[in-house]
Amino acid sequence: MSSFLLAFLPELVLLAGSLGLFAVTLGENQAAKARTLALFVALAAVLGCAVSLHAHATLFDGAYRVDAFSQWLKLVISGGFTFVLLLSADLPDIRSAIKAEYYLFLALSVTGLVFLVSSIDIVALVIALELSSFPLYIMVATRREREGQRVQMESAIKYIMFGVAANGVMFFGLSYLYGLTGSTSLPVMMEKLQPIVGTPLAIAGLAMTFAGLFYKLAIFPFHFWTPDVYQGASNETAAMVASLPKLGAVAVLVRLVSLASPDNPTLVTLLSILACASMFYGNLIAMVQKDFKRLLGFSSVAHAGYALVGFTALDVAGYSASLFYITGYLLMILACFLVISRVSKDGRNLAIEELAGLHKRSPLLAVTLGVAVFALAGVPPFVGFMGKFSLLFAALGKGHTALVVLMVINSAIAVYYYLRVVKETAFGDPVDTTPICLDLPTKALCVVLIVGITVLGIAPERILATISSSLACLGIH
Amino acid sequence: MTSDCTLSLLIFSPLAAAAVASLLRSERALRVWTLLATTAIALVSLPLFWRFDAGSAAFQFAENHTWIPWLGVHYAVGVDGISLLLVLLTTIITPLCVLASWTYIKKRVREFMIALLIMETAMLGVFCALDTVLFFVFWEAMLIPMSLMIGVWGGPRKIYAALKFFIYTMAGSIMLLVAIIAMRLKTGTFSLPDTMGYAFSPGFQALIFGAFFLSFAIKVPMFPFHTWLPAAHVEAPTAGSVILASVLLKMGTYGFLRFCLPIAPLATHTFAPYVLWLSVVGILYGGFAALAQKDMKKLVAYSSVAHMGFATLGIFALNVQGLEGATLVMINHGVTTGALFIMVGMLYERIHTRDLSQAAGIGSKIPIFAAFFGVFCLSSLAFPGTNSFIGEFLVLAAGFKVSKILVICAIPGVVAAAAYMLRVLQKVAYGSEDNPDHSGVKDLNLREIATLVPLLFFVLWIGLHPEPLLRVMHTSVVHLLQQTAR
Numbered sequence: 001m002s003s004f005l006l007a008f009l010p011e012l013v014l015l016a017g018s019l020g021l022f023a024v025t026l027g028e029n030q031a032a033k034a035r036t037l038a039l040f041v042a043l044a045a046v047l048g049c050a051v052s053l054h055a056h057a058t059l060f061d062g063a064y065r066v067d068a069f070s071q072w073l074k075l076v077i078s079g080g081f082t083f084v085l086l087l088s089a090d091l092p093d094i095r096s097a098i099k100a101e102y103y104l105f106l107a108l109s110v111t112g113l114v115f116l117v118s119s120i121d122i123v124a125l126v127i128a129l130e131l132s133s134f135p136l137y138i139m140v141a142t143r144r145e146r147e148g149q150r151v152q153m154e155s156a157i158k159y160i161m162f163g164v165a166a167n168g169v170m171f172f173g174l175s176y177l178y179g180l181t182g183s184t185s186l187p188v189m190m191e192k193l194q195p196i197v198g199t200p201l202a203i204a205g206l207a208m209t210f211a212g213l214f215y216k217l218a219i220f221p222f223h224f225w226t227p228d229v230y231q232g233a234s235n236e237t238a239a240m241v242a243s244l245p246k247l248g249a250v251a252v253l254v255r256l257v258s259l260a261s262p263d264n265p266t267l268v269t270l271l272s273i274l275a276c277a278s279m280f281y282g283n284l285i286a287m288v289q290k291d292f293k294r295l296l297g298f299s300s301v302a303h304a305g306y307a308l309v310g311f312t313a314l315d316v317a318g319y320s321a322s323l324f325y326i327t328g329y330l331l332m333i334l335a336c337f338l339v340i341s342r343v344s345k346d347g348r349n350l351a352i353e354e355l356a357g358l359h360k361r362s363p364l365l366a367v368t369l370g371v372a373v374f375a376l377a378g379v380p381p382f383v384g385f386m387g388k389f390s391l392l393f394a395a396l397g398k399g400h401t402a403l404v405v406l407m408v409i410n411s412a413i414a415v416y417y418y419l420r421v422v423k424e425t426a427f428g429d430p431v432d433t434t435p436i437c438l439d440l441p442t443k444a445l446c447v448v449l450i451v452g453i454t455v456l457g458i459a460p461e462r463i464l465a466t467i468s469s470s471l472a473c474l475g476i477h
Numbered sequence: 478m479t480s481d482c483t484l485s486l487l488i489f490s491p492l493a494a495a496a497v498a499s500l501l502r503s504e505r506a507l508r509v510w511t512l513l514a515t516t517a518i519a520l521v522s523l524p525l526f527w528r529f530d531a532g533s534a535a536f537q538f539a540e541n542h543t544w545i546p547w548l549g550v551h552y553a554v555g556v557d558g559i560s561l562l563l564v565l566l567t568t569i570i571t572p573l574c575v576l577a578s579w580t581y582i583k584k585r586v587r588e589f590m591i592a593l594l595i596m597e598t599a600m601l602g603v604f605c606a607l608d609t610v611l612f613f614v615f616w617e618a619m620l621i622p623m624s625l626m627i628g629v630w631g632g633p634r635k636i637y638a639a640l641k642f643f644i645y646t647m648a649g650s651i652m653l654l655v656a657i658i659a660m661r662l663k664t665g666t667f668s669l670p671d672t673m674g675y676a677f678s679p680g681f682q683a684l685i686f687g688a689f690f691l692s693f694a695i696k697v698p699m700f701p702f703h704t705w706l707p708a709a710h711v712e713a714p715t716a717g718s719v720i721l722a723s724v725l726l727k728m729g730t731y732g733f734l735r736f737c738l739p740i741a742p743l744a745t746h747t748f749a750p751y752v753l754w755l756s757v758v759g760i761l762y763g764g765f766a767a768l769a770q771k772d773m774k775k776l777v778a779y780s781s782v783a784h785m786g787f788a789t790l791g792i793f794a795l796n797v798q799g800l801e802g803a804t805l806v807m808i809n810h811g812v813t814t815g816a817l818f819i820m821v822g823m824l825y826e827r828i829h830t831r832d833l834s835q836a837a838g839i840g841s842k843i844p845i846f847a848a849f850f851g852v853f854c855l856s857s858l859a860f861p862g863t864n865s866f867i868g869e870f871l872v873l874a875a876g877f878k879v880s881k882i883l884v885i886c887a888i889p890g891v892v893a894a895a896a897y898m899l900r901v902l903q904k905v906a907y908g909s910e911d912n913p914d915h916s917g918v919k920d921l922n923l924r925e926i927a928t929l930v931p932l933l934f935f936v937l938w939i940g941l942h943p944e945p946l947l948r949v950m951h952t953s954v955v956h957l958l959q960q961t962a963r
Contacts, residue, residue, distance in 0.1 A: 374621055377647075379617055379618075379620060379621060379647070380613070380614040380617045380618050381614055381618055385614070385617070389548070389610070389654070389658075390548060392654065392655065392658055393548060393658050393661075396655070396658045396659060396662060397662060401659075404655055404658075405652075405655060408651040408652065408654065408655055409651075411651055412644075412647060412648040412651050415643065415644055415647045415648070416644060419640050419643055419644065423628070423636055423639075423640060426625060426628060426629060427628045427629060427635070427636050427639070459545075460545060460547075461544075461545045461546060461547055464545070464547040464548070465546075465547050468547065
């Protein structure tokens with residue numbers, strides 16, 4: 001029993017925390033209390049993950065596996081949860097009556113993600129996926145309505161419609177895989193699928209299964225919700241939507257794509273085409289954006305494309321590179337959204353021009369944004385460069401030269417719009433000269449993100465080695 | 478060989494100095510601290526010149542540590558006779574940049590000094606790196622501080638210039654990364670010396686030569702990739718122009734020497750004739766464009782295009798004289814053009830314009846300035862007895878061995894150099910009948926003289942006695958040619 005507790009500790013903490021948050025939301029005006037509790041839950045979850053980092057167990061009749069891979073991801077997700085909570089300080093653009101509930105939904109979504117990375121049975125996987133998605137649909141809709149801002153409902157409906165459709169396709173694909181293998185357990189499926197993985201039916205099943213995850217990752221052509229949701233959701237919600245679910249999606253994608261490894265030319269072609277389409281679409285359209293969140297939305301399509309490049313290698317090096325890239329992306333995108341939520345007064349959307357002269361208003365925020373944006377552009381010594389480098393290395397190692405060349409061309413295109421942000425931040429003269437005062441947690445979060453982005457770029461060895469050794473224990477070679 | 482950490486100390490002490498500078502509050506303390514730190518680094522680097530064993534072509538003061546084992550990346554540094562000179566050029570130029578920005582930089586002094594110090598780390602890293610990934614990291618890391626330096630402290634069109642510089646360089650170098658990984662997949666190592674010894678197939682060599690050429694030719698810059706240079710030079714603050722001209726452009730030619738020649742020798746021989754002609758076009762274009770300039774900074778910038786044309790001409794002549802001449806041209810251009818940019822900056826601080834006609838006749842009011850300016854102008858046009866003469870003479874002699882027509886075509890460029898430099902000198906020193914009123918303009922002060930004296934020393938030393946420099950690089954150059962002859 002104690003080994004069960006140890007293995008299931010992070011989930012238990014989050015479940016108990018969510019229940020506690022539910023109890024808190026029953027009262028009126030409990031926002032402050034809910035936030036404190038949520039922060040406490042997040043820290044406890046981080047601790048719980050750290051304690052159970054080396055746990056190893058298969059639970060619930062083989063539906064749920066706790067291993068190095070899942071525990072490491074849970075630690076990153078809980079850490080990211082803490083960052084998102086610190087980032088969403090007073091939720092200026094959420095209706096005050098439902099601020100407490102907002103934290104409940106946030107915690108539930110994170111709980112879903114934590115379940116997701118451990119699920120090795122497709123039924124458990126589907127449930128975890130839905131648990132992580134539905135709270136987000138609601139969070140997008142919780143934004144306050146005001147003059148000139150009525151897009152949130154449209155965004156929320158777009159998000160849920162796309163989500164449900166993509167998940168439907170995914171379930172349909174899973175039914176194929178079930179039909180082919182007669183099992184819902186991923187390890188069994190992996191074994192039974194190996195001899196027939198090249199058949200059209202298996203490839204169709206896998207491709208449709210990916211749809212649900214591509215939707216989360218915002219891969220072309222499942223990306224259409226992205227810019228609208230980024231723009232329509234409040235800054236804090238967008239920060240959540242943009243960061244943690246992508247890590248969960250990549251983690252599950254690793255499990256599913258490895259069903260098709262080690263050699264599957266049709267699937268590689270499919271992944272390469274989607275990666276290229278995402279990179280070009282995201283980067284080219286991001287160039288003309290005026291709203292900073294929308295720009296990040298399109299750039300996230302491109303970054304998802306980069307991450308997919310790693311998958312085309314269909315080996316440990318490629319999966320590790322993708323996971324590392326998305327982990328780094330988590331830090332970079334959270335840094336961007338931290339700056340957005342602090343610069344934007346009363347939670348409005350931020351145009352790129354409004355960043356003008358940020359260095360005069362708050363040097364720390366300007367440096368944070370500068371580091372994040374240069375990292376997103378892939379300039380060394382930041383994590384974006386190291387991530388791209390390991391992706392290129394993995395893909396070129398498998399001989400995908402054309403894909404690699406297209407990826408670096410895209411990196412060069414992306415420099416242009418990231419520099420527009422730097423131009424405003426570092427060189428522009430402020431329209432609004434009021435200095436931005438930061439509280440202590442914000443300052444600390446800025447420093448942590450800057451240090452994280454830099455250290456992961458200079459010394460990625462530990463993380464890369466951890467990821468690849470944890471992949472080995474999944475049985476991926 | 479026992480491990481020697483001098484190079485690491487050199488590379489990372491500017492970064493440490495930048496960390497200290499970030500804590501300083503007073504502007505004066507910042508200037509003094511940066512000057513002291515960069516001077517100390519220069520003094521630490523000087524003994525390398527004597528400790529260096531000129532009889533060996535091996536990389537010396539080498540260090541090799543595992544950096545990212547998962548990817549097989551090492552932290553490997555070391556210098557040969559060519560890179561040693563460029564390292565010394567960097568360490569000596571940087572304190573002079575601090576001196577040149579002493580009164581020129583008035584706002585955000587701390588950020589400026591930090592950018593300068595980070596840049597020194599990146600530049601030294603590029604010249605010392607013996608691992609291709611390490612090289613690339615330093616190569617790109619330099620982009621951010623340099624474009625910030627242009628964009629924040631530059632002239633009226635600074636933002637345009639900074640963005641153009643960044644996008645050009647980044648777009649050029651991104652293919653270098655692909656080439657680096659492709660080489661690793663063939664050789665199994667990122668180590669630069671090991672890669673040099675690997676015989677790639679001719680087709681592969683042509684591809685990686687193309688990738689190298691794109692990134693280095695943009696950096697040099699060779700015609701027709703030069704368009705970022707006048708914009709960046711004109712808008713950058715004095716120290717930025719000096720760093721750009723003296724060190725950054727050398728990273729391009731150094732890249733040719735370190736990557737193109739030894740790693741892709743077959744492709745180098747195939748493409749050399751075309752590159753030689755591009756170099757000649759650069760010499761002519763730079764020379765005649767400089768002739769037409771009214772803005773002194775722009776004039777010096779275009780003269781850089783011409784001078785770097787000589788450097789690439791020497792490199793792709795592929796003989797001992799050519800390579801030694803090219804390396805000397807790189808050093809000389811660093812000294813002379815650096816000095817000219819500093820002096821244009823000094824003039825700008827006095828009369829607040831770089832317009833040549835506004836500076837007419839100012840020499841009679843400020844004779845010390847005029848004296849220095851005269852020497853550096855003569856040096857820039859390769860007057861015998863100055864440093865540039867030796868380098869350009871070697872390059873032209875080497876070019877003559879390859880193709881007489883080529884050198885004859887380059888001659889008008891040499892004449893144009895004399896024409897535009899003497900025109901500047903004549904205007905500044907004497908002017909004409911109706912000179913603008915320059916009464917009240919002060920002559921150089923002690924700090925400014927101290928900035929220029931070291932450069933003057935190098936102009937005359939290399940001009941009259943280049944032997945020590947040639948001796949240091951000779952063995953390395955011969956070894957490089959052997960590698961290229963394969």
